[in-house]
Amino acid sequence: MDEAVVAADVTKRYGETVALDGVDLSVADGEVFGLIGPNGAGKTTLVRALTGTTAVDGEIAVEGNAPTAVDPDRIGLLPQSFSPPARLTARELIDYYGGLYETARETDEILSTVGLAEDADSYYETLSGGQQRRVCVGIALVNDPDVLFLDEPTTGIDPAGRRSLWSVLETLADGGTTILLTSHSMAEVQRLSDRVGLLQAGRLVAVGTPAELIDTHGGGSRLVIDTDAADAAADALAAEGFDATAEPTSIIVEGVSPVDIGDAVAVLSAADIAYDSLTWAEPSLEDVYLQLTGETFEGAGARGAAATATAAADSTTTAVVDGDSATQAEQATQEGRQ
Amino acid sequence: MSRAQRIRAEATAAWHSFLRRRTAVFFTFFFPVLLVVIFGVLVRTQPTDGGLFAEPAGYYLPGYLATVVLFTPLSRVGSEIARHRDDNRFEKLATTPLTRVEWLLAHTVVNVAIIGLASLLILGLVLLLTDAAVPPLSGLVLLIPFIVSAVVLFCGFGALLGRLADTQDGVIAASNTIALPLLFLSDTFITLEQLPAWFGPLVALSPLTYFARGVRAVTYAPGDPYATELAVLAVLAVAFFVAGAYAIPRTD
Numbered sequence: 001m002d003e004a005v006v007a008a009d010v011t012k013r014y015g016e017t018v019a020l021d022g023v024d025l026s027v028a029d030g031e032v033f034g035l036i037g038p039n040g041a042g043k044t045t046l047v048r049a050l051t052g053t054t055a056v057d058g059e060i061a062v063e064g065n066a067p068t069a070v071d072p073d074r075i076g077l078l079p080q081s082f083s084p085p086a087r088l089t090a091r092e093l094i095d096y097y098g099g100l101y102e103t104a105r106e107t108d109e110i111l112s113t114v115g116l117a118e119d120a121d122s123y124y125e126t127l128s129g130g131q132q133r134r135v136c137v138g139i140a141l142v143n144d145p146d147v148l149f150l151d152e153p154t155t156g157i158d159p160a161g162r163r164s165l166w167s168v169l170e171t172l173a174d175g176g177t178t179i180l181l182t183s184h185s186m187a188e189v190q191r192l193s194d195r196v197g198l199l200q201a202g203r204l205v206a207v208g209t210p211a212e213l214i215d216t217h218g219g220g221s222r223l224v225i226d227t228d229a230a231d232a233a234a235d236a237l238a239a240e241g242f243d244a245t246a247e248p249t250s251i252i253v254e255g256v257s258p259v260d261i262g263d264a265v266a267v268l269s270a271a272d273i274a275y276d277s278l279t280w281a282e283p284s285l286e287d288v289y290l291q292l293t294g295e296t297f298e299g300a301g302a303r304g305a306a307a308t309a310t311a312a313a314d315s316t317t318t319a320v321v322d323g324d325s326a327t328q329a330e331q332a333t334q335e336g337r338q
Numbered sequence: 339m340s341r342a343q344r345i346r347a348e349a350t351a352a353w354h355s356f357l358r359r360r361t362a363v364f365f366t367f368f369f370p371v372l373l374v375v376i377f378g379v380l381v382r383t384q385p386t387d388g389g390l391f392a393e394p395a396g397y398y399l400p401g402y403l404a405t406v407v408l409f410t411p412l413s414r415v416g417s418e419i420a421r422h423r424d425d426n427r428f429e430k431l432a433t434t435p436l437t438r439v440e441w442l443l444a445h446t447v448v449n450v451a452i453i454g455l456a457s458l459l460i461l462g463l464v465l466l467l468t469d470a471a472v473p474p475l476s477g478l479v480l481l482i483p484f485i486v487s488a489v490v491l492f493c494g495f496g497a498l499l500g501r502l503a504d505t506q507d508g509v510i511a512a513s514n515t516i517a518l519p520l521l522f523l524s525d526t527f528i529t530l531e532q533l534p535a536w537f538g539p540l541v542a543l544s545p546l547t548y549f550a551r552g553v554r555a556v557t558y559a560p561g562d563p564y565a566t567e568l569a570v571l572a573v574l575a576v577a578f579f580v581a582g583a584y585a586i587p588r589t590d
Binding site for chain 1: 350
């Protein structure tokens, strides 16, 4: 497969600050590549380098050309914090940016694609934050680009709008458009990306498919039990072979499959330990992110909270039960075994 | 898509953006009206008393026109560049076929239209409210290249200011600081005789001087030479336009 984007040993310095430190990257034709990393990691600088809007050391090729020499009709860009003229309507903005290209998609088609057909004649400044961002995505699509760079495309968009835009991007990807997107939404990157790269302090510290990264860096599934008797609970579970760690008001049990939940509940019942809730979650890209960046949430039970939050975003991998329902959970688990 | 069509797309967006900022539209046209009313009607010219406004009313037409030719492009283009930079629009435009020259040309065209209308308004008010004589038709026609050249020049100057100033506030402050002395020390409202002798050569350094002298020659003193003033203005216009286009940010 041909490479749509290639970066080799890309380095960018702002005085003493190293924004990009020898980044090597390749994105294949038709691939969706997600770039994640903490604020200040260099994501936006890398997008700027790839689109030729900042000068860097190293080699970059987009569609086989230097970024500043690539045919502008073939690339699309949504810069971070981009805001077009506020007193033009959505339709006028699409017309305006479309008018800058050799060939442009039909304005109505784009408005429909980004879900703004009904608000096409509203001024940009009167649209909601999510609608404004959709206009911006529409602007990035006006020339039907082969390679699309999206720097935090869904920032400020409500969940429904975000999922709507995800569908837009998935349709583009299905049509063969190469997409490089940055995001702080792990759910977004996990859903959209064929491969993910994690930037940390200007270095690309991990690259792989979401599944590969999760397998390598995400850890196992975990069960978080909220209880005031964390130490006693951890001891009881450890005695039965569980990998349990006590936090001040909870226990984190690593490597627990759904069918093991009932066993853990049985151990607690046998030890007469009360608990408030059980939360089970599979590892996700957010766990990879936290693991590789070294970031943690403050306070007790932090990792469990992170896992829960992540899984909640996916809405398919979390199970939460309160203490009163635990017996039902145990029964259900045992029934599941049978 | 041809270059002309790209410029038209940019100019159309800029024109609509301007028209829909009602405050900007109001003050763009109210400012020169205010000047004409204050100086032409309230203060009035005093041909026999000496001091400021001692010349006949028609003498000051170049000064009134200079206010819009100078202030409007400086502040509009400078602010537009600052706004584009704040909103990352240049980063977006850098990935489109639109060039920096085309961008500045489009915004210059819009400024020519705005300032052309404001100039017509000033001309009408000066003729209506003061005892200035109607310039000859040839003089009115020759006003066009003078106004266009000056607008191009100061659009380029505005682009330079926009590049150098960090913020929109900075652009406004810088443009006022530069424009105000230029307005009064460019043979517009203050004659050379009212200035110290040593200051005379400095007046020749102001681009606005050539606008004022040329416009005065074609509207107030027919027969006076104007070709040199127009030529200097045109050369400066090209130089400032090129410098301004080059100064427009494309990268960080």
